[in-house]
Amino acid sequence: MDDESKNAPLDALLDSLLCSYSAADPRPGYQTRLRAVVRERGKRVAPASILMLAGSAAAIVLFAWVMILRTDIERVVPDRAAVTKSIPARATGDARPALTMIRPAVKAAAGGRFAEAHKRTNSRAILEMAATGDGVPILVFEQEKLYLSSEQLPEPQPAVEHQAAAPAISIQDLGVAPIETNAPIEIRDITSPKSGSEKGSL
Amino acid sequence: MAGQAVLGETVLEHAQATAQGPAEVIDGLIGQHSSLVFRIAYSILRNHHDAEDAAQECFLKVLKAQRRLGQVPCSKTWLARVAWTTALDRRAGRAIFPGTQLPKSEEILSQLADGRETAEQQFADRQMQLVLERLIAGLREELRQPLELSTVEELSSAEIAEIMDIPESSVRTRLLRARRLLKEKLAAILEVKKHG
Numbered sequence: 001m002d003d004e005s006k007n008a009p010l011d012a013l014l015d016s017l018l019c020s021y022s023a024a025d026p027r028p029g030y031q032t033r034l035r036a037v038v039r040e041r042g043k044r045v046a047p048a049s050i051l052m053l054a055g056s057a058a059a060i061v062l063f064a065w066v067m068i069l070r071t072d073i074e075r076v077v078p079d080r081a082a083v084t085k086s087i088p089a090r091a092t093g094d095a096r097p098a099l100t101m102i103r104p105a106v107k108a109a110a111g112g113r114f115a116e117a118h119k120r121t122n123s124r125a126i127l128e129m130a131a132t133g134d135g136v137p138i139l140v141f142e143q144e145k146l147y148l149s150s151e152q153l154p155e156p157q158p159a160v161e162h163q164a165a166a167p168a169i170s171i172q173d174l175g176v177a178p179i180e181t182n183a184p185i186e187i188r189d190i191t192s193p194k195s196g197s198e199k200g201s202l
Numbered sequence: 203m204a205g206q207a208v209l210g211e212t213v214l215e216h217a218q219a220t221a222q223g224p225a226e227v228i229d230g231l232i233g234q235h236s237s238l239v240f241r242i243a244y245s246i247l248r249n250h251h252d253a254e255d256a257a258q259e260c261f262l263k264v265l266k267a268q269r270r271l272g273q274v275p276c277s278k279t280w281l282a283r284v285a286w287t288t289a290l291d292r293r294a295g296r297a298i299f300p301g302t303q304l305p306k307s308e309e310i311l312s313q314l315a316d317g318r319e320t321a322e323q324q325f326a327d328r329q330m331q332l333v334l335e336r337l338i339a340g341l342r343e344e345l346r347q348p349l350e351l352s353t354v355e356e357l358s359s360a361e362i363a364e365i366m367d368i369p370e371s372s373v374r375t376r377l378l379r380a381r382r383l384l385k386e387k388l389a390a391i392l393e394v395k396k397h398g
Contacts, residue, residue, distance in 0.1 A: 010385055010392075017334045020327075021353040022245035026254055030240065033254075034232050038261050042225055 228265055231277060236261075238278070238356050239285040245350040246289035248335060256292050260285045282357065283365045290347075337387050345380040348373050 236257065243256035263284055264271075274280045338346055351362045359377070363370040 007385070010389055013330075014334075014381065014385055014388060017330060018349075018353050019355070020331065021334065021338075022241045022350075023355075024241065024244045024250065024253070026237070026240045026257075027250065030254060030257075031232055031236050034236055034258055034261055035229060037258055038228055038232065038265055039225065041262055042228075042265055 227271060228261065228268075231264065231281060232261060235278060235281045238354065239281060241354045241356070242282055242285040242351065243289040243292075245353050246286070246293055252292060253289070256289045257285065259292075260288045263288065279361050279364045282361065286351065286365055333388075333391060334384070337384055340387075341380055341383060345376050345383070348376045349380040349384075352377055 239257045239260050240253055243260070244250070244253035247253050247256060260281070264281065338349060341349065348362055348366065351357055351365060352359070357365070359373045360370050363373045366373065
């Protein structure tokens with residue numbers, strides 16, 4: 001009972017303080033100001049939404065255009081056969097760079113579109129052609145430039161024959177009659193690992 | 203009362219029934235609930251200017267969310283919730299809690315000019331209000347928030363529960379705990395004042 005009587009004035013004080021805690025009134029003309037602001041902003045809302053719509057539509061169109069462009073770029077890879085056919089025959093002594101010669105061919109094969117963006121593709125086409133070598137001009141690298149050459153490279157000779165011919169030349173130079181032999185010289189495989197018995201002989 | 207949502211009828215349905223446009227609906231909401239919105243904002247921000255700005259922001263949010271008016275069953279609690287979150291956001295954006303700031307001279311002068319009480323008494327009341335503000339500011343957020351809303355006389359504990367999205371029993375428990383803490387601190391302060 002004592003506690004209750006002690007707390008009663010404290011409760012009353014707290015109640016009165018809490019009652020007046022939020023008992024505040026806005027300044028005069030508050031509603032008018034609110035209405036004016038809302039009306040003014042309401043007028044701006046419509047153009048803003050239109051702008052947002054226009055912006056999103058533009059973004060969609062841009063995205064679609066980029067996607068179409070990417071698809072076209074992938075599609076316009078030049079046809080190798082067409083490029084090969086349209087490369088002009090190289091005259092003797094004519095040393096035009098290969099890329100210069102091939103670019104119009106690539107452009108023609110790609111329908112003229114985006115050909116400039118395909119320098120890498122041109123290089124790749126040249127390298128592919130050089131790799132297969134099916135009647136395609138050979139690539140020659142001279143003075144830091146890549147050239148086309150219609151001359152065929154000599155067929156690669158077997159290593160055995162090269163090494164067999166070498167002693168005959170040296171013997172002629174020395175004036176010694178060459179030893180006529182048709183038997184190929186045996187070539188030792190020096191890359192094979194040494195056996196344990198050979199270690200001591202050296 | 204024009205613009206008031208009947209129970210079970212959304213704000214927009216009511217507006218359609220009375221052939222009102224969105225602007226008129228918001229006008230109606232301003233006319234009906236602007237004081238409530240202001241008091242909620244004031245209970246949190248403790249400053250007239252900030253509370254008015256928050257109320258303005260609240261109604262602008264309502265304007266932006268015109269389409270959602272169709273799903274609002276009760277405009278009062280919905281607006282109160284928008285006002286509450288707006289004011290909380292504003293308070294979070296401030297570095298110092300306003301309860302720790304000194305009252306502005308114009309506010310004190312406006313109270314002194316009232317004339318119903320003596321200047322000394324008004325000053326003492328103002329001091330007590332400041333003490334209470336500081337005590338409330340010192341409460342934990344889970345206790346402070348329902349207490350601040352409970353000081354707005356238009357709001358019942360059920361409405362506070364709906365605004366805060368918690369059960370009504372939790373609101374009551376928190377209010378009791380907050381009041382008990384405030385009483386203890388207030389008693390200690392008064393004791394010190396008496397003996398000091």
